[in-house]
Amino acid sequence: MKALHNFLEKNVKPTFEEGGKFEKLWPVYDGFETFLFVPGKTASSGAHIRDGIDLKRTMNTVIMALIPALLFGMWNVGYQHYIALGMDATFMQEFLFGAIKVLPMVVVSYGVGLGVEFLFCVVKGHQINEGYLVTGMLIPLIMPVDLPLWMLGLSAAFAVVIGKEVFGGTGMNIFNPALIARAFAFFAYPAYMSGDSVWINTSVSEGQSVVDGFSGATILGELATTGSTSYSAMQAFIGTIPGSVGETSVIMILIGAGLLIFTGIGSWRIMLSALAGGAAMGLIFNAVAPYAITEVQQQFMAVPFWEQLIVGGFAFGIVFMATDPVTGARTNTGKWIYGFLIGFLAIMIRVFNPAYPEGVMLAILFMNTMAPLVDHYVLQANIKRRQKRTLKTAEG
Amino acid sequence: MSDVKKIKRGVDIKLVGEADKEFAPDKSVKTIAIKPVDFNGVRFKPVVKEGDEVKAGTPLLYHKDSEQVKFCSTVSGEVAQVVRGAKRRLLEIRVIADENIDYEDFGAADPNTLDREDIVEKMTASGCWPFLKQRPYNVVADPEKTPKAIFISGFDSAPLAPDMSLLMEGLEKEFQAGINALKKLTDGKIHLGLSARETPSPVLANAEGVTITKYDGPHPAGVVGVQIAQVDPINRGETVWTVNPEHVAIIGRLFLEGKFDARIRVAVTGSEVKDRKYHNTIIGAPVANFVKGNMTEGKNRIISGNVLTGTKLDDEGYLSIYERQITVIPEGDEPELFGWLLPKTDKFSISRTLPSWIQRKFGDKKYELDTNTHGERRAFVVSGEYEQVFPFDIYPVQLLKAVITQDIERMENLGIYEVVEEDMALCEVVCTSKMPVQSILREGLDMMRKELG
Known part of the structure; x- marks a missing residue:
């Protein structure tokens, strides 16, 4: 050493x-x-001892929390592929197929993102921040597996520049950079980011073909168009369903959530209140389902509220994206409100607007915008309380 | 019955190196130094020059903005050196001590029979006045002002803090006389905070004329600012004074014996001290008295005070006036391979990202922490961290941001009057982004004081 x-x-x-x-x-x-090497820098002013945690360790903990979802995602990509082709495959074959598809996405995401980040730091002459370590892992996990790599790279570059560096780097950004990448891809290349054909890799080699009646639609896609789904709740919970690479398995996401909450890195307040918000909206939909205009909508709204919470990117979003401390609410009270509204809006958007089945992405981006406002009112309450106390003592 | 207040937020950082509950043999103090840097908000004017003969209680410096406030020698002897730093900033005035201390006579008097003016006069002339600190701003108290209350914290909850019972043992009369004097300085109450977890010092618990409140909780429960926030928070336009119990006893001696007798007791603590004991000494004593030949080999940091708020000294340094403790811990200036990744057990963290939390939670893990920052400074990223160790109805990060953006009105709105550096010391410890919390806050306090006076 x-x-x-x-x-x-x-x-x-x-x-x-x-x-x-x-x-x-x-x-x-x-x-x-x-x-x-962690530098041998010692405390020169103030407290002489410091907590063993730093931003690198914090970010690393989040990456560890993402690993279960990543590994499961790799396997699921292979699993879905072989189902679509109607072929039998061993676990290893499925995993390897997925790994070959997913690892390049991870490499491109990190390569491009860190490259741009380094470039910025060199130009501006400031230190390199750790923020992208998590963003770089999140981006491939929230993209469909068939997204061309150059689009992924472009999205990553866009996320770093517009999502982060223009604001001054990690800690200053307004929007979650990974979601900026996804939103960019979603609006720039809608054909590659939505619809029924992007979620499962159906590339065939000679002698192979896609099975008859294969649809490839996600649960939300099915629900939005037909009002019902061909997947069971159990499948959605385990994650053997089509979807973005890392978002499908609620179990794996829960493991990650457990680690984040346990270590104190992720805010349990946001996760819990988002869950409550989603459940609340789901219950409202359940109650008003009979009054919806079209039959499809009636059926979509009638989906039990708890099933809404385990399908699509909801779980992934509230665990890994909504809890970003920089772009979320920073006060504890604010976190309750912020999380609740994310859950609430995510379910609302996905049901009301079938063109955007991924309501959670838009809900989080919207609440990123609103987070400072939420905090503002929380602070105002604190300020008012203090002013009242001053007045009271001045009078009494 | 005294009231018990529960303090929920905070953390006790248990370190190796508590002092044994016994006194080391007395060592004579050969020199002392009074350090202007210990006092906030004072513009100093020295009144002695090198070679002058002084007694204990002879002014060395006075306060330019409040000339009656004197800063006095704690021993008799000869002024050896007036040490100045960059831009002629006054750093220390050193006095070589006589073998036996001669005291200036300020005349003994029963504070109960004196009026406020006489008490102020006696205290300011004798060098006892600077023991009184004023909030907001954490500065030496202004004798022109009448505080709404005076707060004394009767226990110390900081890491390796000395036991107040030992520091105050046998000082009943002095402490009571000091309280009697302080009572005349305020129209309000004298609040004394005691620990609900340990047996409080009987000297303090039996004092008369004070309002006792007990506090149950982890550090910073013993920090006087936390106690003020619990009992009677400072509002805009109000002033509160604070003073340490051991200094109340010195004030008491002034009235009982008519002299500035600045003998105190300090605990010598820390993992790098060989013989950890309590010492009888005098304010301003050289740190060498306690640590010379008494430290382990290797690079060490000598701290006047505790590890959270103390000041760094070199081995020629002198004990700071407000401190009751000396701590020596290892310097941590060695780079560490993959230090941010490895699951080390020898680091402290309030998060559970390090395995040491298991020992902390289920064992009685004591840490041997060094001064490494374990990471580099970053922008604020993590949220909700300071709040875990900051028992005030204040949003700490938002307050610091107001300071950084120099927004006076916002600082005021967010409660800057209620806090001083030591209240936020734990925030600095736990900060992931390694923000210099205490110096940022000090900047804010100085800014407020300059703008609003």
């Missing part, structure tokens, strides 16, 4: 420092060095 550090200090570092050959690339070097 020590030898490696000494080698870096002596032979590598000087070329990146002021006056060195690669002076301009200092942020890149610094990024790598601090990735390898």
Whole structure:
């Protein structure tokens, strides 16, 4: 360890420092060095001891929480593929097929995103932030498997530049960058982001063909067009259904949620209140279902509220996207309101507007916009309380 | 019966290196230093020069904006050095101590028979006045003002904090005399906070003329600011004074014996101290008295005070006036390979991202923490973190952001009057983004004071 550090200090570092050959690339070097070594920096003012956590560890915890969903997603891609082709395959075959499809997405997402991030840091001369470590993992998980890689890369670049860097980097952004990537792809390439043909890879080699009657639609797609679905609630819960790579398995997402809540990294307040919000909207729909105009809508609204919560990207969204501390509400009271409205709006959008079956993405982006307002009113309440107290003592 | 207030938010960081509950043999104090940097909000004017003879209670400095407030020598002897730093900033005035201390005579008097003016006069002239700190802003109290109350925290909940019973043992008369004097300074109450978890110091618990409130909870329950917020929060336009119990005893001695007798007791603590004991000493004593030859090998940090709010000293440094503790912990200036990734057990965290929480939760894990920041400074990212250790009805991150954006009105609205640096020290410890919370807050307090006076 020590030898490696000494080698870096002596032979590598000087070329990146002021006056060195690669002076301009200092942020890149610094990024790598601090990735390898936590600096020996000591507290110089204020408290002399500090918590062992830093942003790298925080982000790393979120990535660990995403791993179950990622692995399941890889397998499910293969599983769905072989079902569509009507072929028998072993678990390993399914997993490998999926891995071959999904890993390039992860690589492209990280490669492009970090590349753009490094570029920005070099141009602006500031340190590289850890934020993209999570974003880079989220992006492939919320995209359909058949999305061309160049579109994925473009979305990642868009997310970093417009979603984050224009605001000043991690901690300053208004919208969740991963959702910005998805929204970008969704509106720029709707044919690749929605419909029935993108969720399952149906590439065939010689002698293979897609089975008769294959639809490839997601549960939400089916519900929006026919009012019923061919998948059981159990399948939706386990995740053996078509959908974006990482969003299908509620079980795996719950494992991730457990880790986030347990470590204290993810806000249980937001997750719980979003669940409550979704359930509330679901119940309202259940109650008013008979009054809907079309029969399809009547059936869609009549879907039991708890089933609404386990289909589509709802679970993934509220666990991994809504809990982004930068773009969400920052006050504890605000988090309850913020989460509830996300759940509420997500279910509302998906049912009312079948053109946007992924209501949770729009709901979170909308609430990202509203989060500062929510916090503003929470703070105002605090300020009023303080002013009242001042008045009371002034009078009494 | 005293009221018990429950403090829910906060955390006790248990460190290795508590002091044994016994006193080390007395060591004579050869020099002392009074450090202007210990006092906030004071513009100093030195009144002595090198070579002057002084007694204990002879003014070394005075307060330019409030000339009656004097900062006095705690021993008799010869002024050795007036140490100045960059831009001629006054850093220390050192006095070489005589073998036996000669005291200035300020005349003994029963505070009950004196009026407020006489008490202020006695305290300001003798060097006892700067023990009184004023909130908002955490500055030396202004004798022109009458505070709505005076608060004394009768226990210390900081890591490795000394036991107040030992610090105050045998000082019944002095403490009571001090309280009697303080009573004349305010129209309101004298609040004394005691711990509901430990047996409080009998000297404090039996004091008369004070309103006792007990506090049950983790640190910062013993921080006086937390107690003020629980009992009688500071509103706009109000002032509150705070003072430490050991200083009340010094004030008491002034009235009982007519002299500025600044003897105190300190605990020498921390994982890197070999012989951890309590010491009888004098305010301003050199830190070498306690740690020279008494530390383990290697790079250490000597702190005057506790690990949360104390100031860093070199081994030539002097004990700060408001401190009752010296802590020595290892410096952590070594880089650590994959330090952000490995599940280490030797780091403290309020999150459960490190396995040490298991030992903390289910065992009685004591940490040997060093001064490494364990990461670099970042923008605010994580939310809800400070709130776990900040028992005030204040939004801490939003308040700091108001300071950073220099928004005076917002700082005021969000409650800056109610807090000082030590109240937010734990926020600084737990911060993922490694924000210098205490210095940001200090900036805000200075800004407010400059704008609003």
